[in-house]
Amino acid sequence: MSEHHSINRQILLVSRPQGAASGDNFKLVHTPLEPLTDGQVRVRNHFLSLDPYMRGRMDDSKSYAASQPLNEVMIGGTVGEVVESKNPKFAIGDKVVGI
Numbered sequence: 001m002s003e004h005h006s007i008n009r010q011i012l013l014v015s016r017p018q019g020a021a022s023g024d025n026f027k028l029v030h031t032p033l034e035p036l037t038d039g040q041v042r043v044r045n046h047f048l049s050l051d052p053y054m055r056g057r058m059d060d061s062k063s064y065a066a067s068q069p070l071n072e073v074m075i076g077g078t079v080g081e082v083v084e085s086k087n088p089k090f091a092i093g094d095k096v097v098g099i
Contacts, residue, residue, distance in 0.1 A: 005083070008033050010073045017058050025058070042084035043096055049077035075099050 007030045014027045036042060054076065057068040068074050082094040090096070 006033050007031070012071050013058060013068050013074055014071055016060055016070070017055075021055060021058060036084055036086045039087050041082050041087050041090045041096075043078075043080040043098065044083045045078040045080040047079040051076065 010029050010031060012027050012029060013025060015025050017025045033042070053065055054068075054074060056063050057065050057074070060067050077097070077099055079095070079097050082090050082092055082096060085092055085094075
């Protein structure tokens with residue numbers, strides 16, 4: 001794997017927005033990819049669904065969806081492609097959807 005493919009780029013929620021969310025509420029971090037273990041796959045995400053409920057999760061308040069912890073990657077629906085596999089059910093190049 002090239003160095004470009006050995007780094008995971010993550011956007012973390014680092015502060016609670018007051019009103020509209022802005023770039024200051026997020027931080028881009030680079031983390032090394034860990035080797036896969038048996039049964040795992042690595043997916044390069046091509047699309048992320050940005051949904052209105054995500055803004056509510058950025059607040060620290062009770063709601064139907066749990067509040068997003070600070071300094072963690074926010075979950076969302078994704079569409080991607082398997083780029084590495086140690087799972088017999090998934091081959092490199094398979095298109096997948098997930099969260």
